[in-house]
Amino acid sequence: MVLSELAIRLNCTEYKNWVKAGHCLLLLRSCLQGFVGQEVLSFHRSLLAATPSLGPRATCRGGSRCSPRARQFQPQCEVCAEWKREILKHHVNRNGDVHWGNCRPGLWPVDAWEVAKAFMPRGLTGKKGPEECDAVALLSLINSCDHFVVDRKRVTEVIRCRNEIMHSSDMKVSSTWLQDFQVKIQNFLSEFKTIPEIVAANSRIEQLLLSDWAVYLPEGDQLDGCECAEGTYMSISQVNEIEVELLKEKLQELYMQAEEPDVSPQEISDRLAAMKEFLRNNEDLRNGLLEDMQKLDSLHLQHQKPEAEEPGEEPPASATEGCPPAKIRRVP
Ligand SMILES: [Zn+2]
Numbered sequence: 001m002v003l004s005e006l007a008i009r010l011n012c013t014e015y016k017n018w019v020k021a022g023h024c025l026l027l028l029r030s031c032l033q034g035f036v037g038q039e040v041l042s043f044h045r046s047l048l049a050a051t052p053s054l055g056p057r058a059t060c061r062g063g064s065r066c067s068p069r070a071r072q073f074q075p076q077c078e079v080c081a082e083w084k085r086e087i088l089k090h091h092v093n094r095n096g097d098v099h100w101g102n103c104r105p106g107l108w109p110v111d112a113w114e115v116a117k118a119f120m121p122r123g124l125t126g127k128k129g130p131e132e133c134d135a136v137a138l139l140s141l142i143n144s145c146d147h148f149v150v151d152r153k154r155v156t157e158v159i160r161c162r163n164e165i166m167h168s169s170d171m172k173v174s175s176t177w178l179q180d181f182q183v184k185i186q187n188f189l190s191e192f193k194t195i196p197e198i199v200a201a202n203s204r205i206e207q208l209l210l211s212d213w214a215v216y217l218p219e220g221d222q223l224d225g226c227e228c229a230e231g232t233y234m235s236i237s238q239v240n241e242i243e244v245e246l247l248k249e250k251l252q253e254l255y256m257q258a259e260e261p262d263v264s265p266q267e268i269s270d271r272l273a274a275m276k277e278f279l280r281n282n283e284d285l286r287n288g289l290l291e292d293m294q295k296l297d298s299l300h301l302q303h304q305k306p307e308a309e310e311p312g313e314e315p316p317a318s319a320t321e322g323c324p325p326a327k328i329r330r331v332p
Contacts, residue, residue, distance in 0.1 A: 005281065005282065005283070006215070006236070006282075006284055007215045009282060010213075010215040010236075010239060011214060012172070014172035014173060014174060014175075015171060015172050016212075016213070017172065017174065017175060017177070017178045018168060018171045018172050018173050018246075019239065019242060019243060019246065020178065020208060020209060021161075021165050021173055021177075021178055021181055022165055022242065022245075022246035022249075023208060023242050024181070024182075024185055024205050024208060024209065025134075025135045025246075026135075026242065026245060026246075027201050027204055027208070028135045028158075028201065029133075029134055029135040029138065030201070031189075031197045031198045031200070032130070032135070032138045032139075032142075032198070033130040033131050033133070033138070034130075034197060035192070035197065035198060036116075036130045036138050036142070037129065037130045037131075039147065039148065040112045040116045040141075042147075043112065043116075043145065043147040045112075046147070047086055047090075047115070048109075051082070051086060053079075053082065054082060054083060054086060054108070054109060055109055056110050058109045059079065059109070060077050060079050060080050060105060060106040061076075061077040061078070061079065062075065062076030062077035062080060063106075066080045066105050066106060067105075068101050068103060068105065069101055070099065070100070070101040070122065071099060071100060071101070072100065072101075073098075073101075073105070075105065079109070080105045080106075080108070083105060083115075084100075084105075087115060087118045087119075090145055090146045090147060091118070091119060091144055091145065091146075092143070092144050092145070092152070093144050098118060099117075099118070099120065099121060099122040099124075100118060101122060101125060102117035102118065102120055102122065102123075102124045102125050103115070103117050103118050104125075113128060113129055113130075116145070119141045119144040119145040120133075120137045120140050120144075121136065121137060121140050122256070123252075123256055134249055135162060136159060136162050136163075136166075139158055139162070140159065142155055143155040143156060143159065150191045151191060154184070154188040157184045157187070157188070158185055158188045161181045161185070166249060166250050166253050167253070169270070170274065171250075171278065178209065182205075182206075182209045185205060186205070186206065189202040190202070213234060213239075215236070240284065240285070240288070243285055244288040244289065247279075247285060247289060248292070251275070251289070251292050251295075251296070254268075254272065254299075255295070255299065257271070258272075258303065265303050268299075268303045272299055272300040272303060273300060275296060276293075276296055276300060279293060279296075
């Protein structure tokens, strides 16, 4: 592996900001999982207590006819119809998009998580619990379900930041953006002062955003870690793990966008090309994403304009452009 490339990438301030912001999202996700899981169970219990006919003895009689598709769901039995009405009663976005396709309605009487997914963005059909969900899925649930009593503006601001992180085509954010993100994520987390794991994550995030790291390229090219300002230390492999996880989420998002009719094929093609170029320039990351590389290639082919060049020959994107000159400090 070319160590200098790695050092250039990890020492680029704006890329580093992007990784830090993404790291915050991962911390946010893990601190919300337990809390959300508990709350979903209590929401389900409260629904059954208020309307016993929704309970475990209620059975869907519609079979495969009670199958939602994307935003469409026409229940074919009384149980599913009652559940649908009940879910909409608690949905703050009841007149807008509800992604019924996430749910298996036959399980609503017995599986709280199947109910929760009606409050989430699309693409979560196979997810069986909060531990399989990313931050935006959990935030959307908190935002859309009236069981959660929070300042919704604080939730939507974090969702907006998350989308900016995931849609950034060059995987860079400015330091001003990062400061603003810190305010927004901490405003949101301060809504949960009584949940110990969320309070702990809040201070972890603060520490993370205050810290800085520099990648050293010591004599003999033994690159072994990132030293952070106040003495905390992250190994290269820890940083790498975070990068790969973020890139995977970004790729998932890209695949979903590629199916959306409202994003132009040209835009998708550009985003796919930028991602391919970034991975081409960063071999160490590519190795963790081999399957995705193939998927990217075939999607890119599908989305290319007929007059476009052969895949693999598009002009270099901005993977490292715009970075301040890399400061690779050699350890004496
Ligand atoms: Zn049914």
